[in-house]
Amino acid sequence: xxxxxxxxxxxxxxxxxxxxxxxxxxxxxxxxxxxxxxxxxxxxxxxxxxxxxxxxxxxxxxxxxxxxxxxxxxxxxxxxxxxxxxxxxxxxxxxxxxxxxxxxxxxxxxxxxxxxxxxxxxxxxxxxxxxxxxxxxxxxxxxxxxxxxxxxxxxxxxxxxxxxxxxxxxxxxxxxxxxxxxxxxxxxxxxxxxxxxxxxxxxxxxxxxxxxxxxxxxxxxxxxxxxxxxxxxxxxxxxxxxxxxxxxxxxxxxxxxxxxxxxxxxxxxxxxxxxxxxxxxxxxxxxxxxxxxxxxxxxxxxxxxxxxxxxxxxxxxxxxxxxxxxxxxxxxxxxxxxx
Numbered sequence: 587x588x589x590x591x592x593x594x595x596x597x598x599x600x601x602x603x604x605x606x607x608x609x610x611x612x613x614x615x616x617x618x619x620x621x622x623x624x625x626x627x628x629x630x631x632x633x634x635x636x637x638x639x640x641x642x643x644x645x646x647x648x649x650x651x652x653x654x655x656x657x658x659x660x661x662x663x664x665x666x667x668x669x670x671x672x673x674x675x676x677x678x679x680x681x682x683x684x685x686x687x688x689x690x691x692x693x694x695x696x697x698x699x700x701x702x703x704x705x706x707x708x709x710x711x712x713x714x715x716x717x718x719x720x721x722x723x724x725x726x727x728x729x730x731x732x733x734x735x736x737x738x739x740x741x742x743x744x745x746x747x748x749x750x751x752x753x754x755x756x757x758x759x760x761x762x763x764x765x766x767x768x769x770x771x772x773x774x775x776x777x778x779x780x781x782x783x784x785x786x787x788x789x790x791x792x793x794x795x796x797x798x799x800x801x802x803x804x805x806x807x808x809x810x811x812x813x814x815x816x817x818x819x820x821x822x823x824x825x826x827x828x829x830x831x832x833x834x835x836x837x838x839x840x841x842x843x844x845x846x847x848x849x850x851x852x853x854x855x856x857x858x859x860x861x862x863x864x865x866x867x868x869x870x871x872x873x874x875x876x877x878x879x880x881x882x883x884x885x886x887x888x889x890x891x892x893x894x895x896x897x898x899x900x901x902x903x904x905x906x907x908x909x910x911x912x913x914x915x916x917x918x919x920x921x922x923x924x925x
Contacts, residue, residue: 594890597702598653599891600705600720600721601705602891602893603724603896603900605731605901606720606727607698610701611625617678619677621673621694622666626694626695628694635700635712636707636713643703647659650706654695654703657699658698660693660694661691663692701716704720728876728900732899736876738808739877740811740899741808742904743811743898744903745812749812749816753819757819760826763827766833766839769839770845774842778845782821785821786814786862787862787865787883788883797873798873798879814868817862817864821858825848825852828848832844832848866884867888871887
């Protein structure tokens with residue numbers, strides 16, 4: 587994560603954590619205008635808070651316009667500006683009115699864009715203090731919502747338990763196919779599992795385990811996101827079927843060399859490309875954000891984690907695995923009683 591601390595990805599990962607940002611807003615306690623459903627500030631307020639000139643803020647807007655706009659910087663005109671002036675005047679009771687009276691357009695900052703400025707300013711002690719506060723709150727919020735660790739944050743996803751349970755069935759079909767159709771010793775299970783991992787996310791099990799600091803007793807799939815489990819299952823059930831077809835075609839078991847060639851053809855199919863890219867992006871981006879784990883082989887796929895993922899893994903619908911299992915067992919019990 588240290589390599590990314592000054593990048594737009596790292597900044598966006600902090601800003602997209604709405605649970606942490608709500609706590610930051612409480613801590614800052616800055617007086618804002620509620621405009622169009624969000625807390626809003628004008629440039630003078632931003633400059634005064636960070637103890638810099640308005641020209642400094644203008645320079646940042648010019649340099650990082652796309653990023654700031656994405657996070658809520660806006661230029662308002664016409665009726666929107668008239669509405670804003672009315673709300674602003676009412677909120678500040680004449681204070682600062684001269685700032686907005688004569689303008690035909692006005693740049694305004696959402697609270698998220700205001701925090702974005704803190705991440706971009708290099709010569710403001712106030713901005714430095716706010717950055718420290720933000721990072722502390724982000725870490726504290728994630729720890730509180732995950733029970734103190736993020737190694738198994740993937741299991742808080744409501745899709746995880748279904749994919750995990752179905753994945754066990756597909757895994758069984760895959761290992762049975764290797765047993766019945768490939769003429770090799772037991773090491774074949776590890777070899778072709780690693781080939782699948784390498785094909786999907788460019789790491790074998792040992793490399794993945796090292797990146798996430800997993801103990802030998804810990805199952806790597808227990809830490810994988812549902813989208814990654816999906817494509818692994820697709821590989822396993824698909825390749826199991828290929829092995830079966832070639833076994834009956836040859837009327838004998840395949841040699842290890844023949845199985846290698848068959849897998850190379852299987853993984854090169856175009857249909858896998860978009861699914862692999864999605865899995866790589868999800869794994870690389872989420873692990874950097876939530877686990878501070880960098881997959882070097884997937885660095886090109888790293889992007890900021892969207893707000894929806896914070897809802898997914900930290901929000902009200904996210905639950906620890908034991909609670910998910912309890913819900914699952916209760917649902918099965920109700921179905922059984924209905925039958």
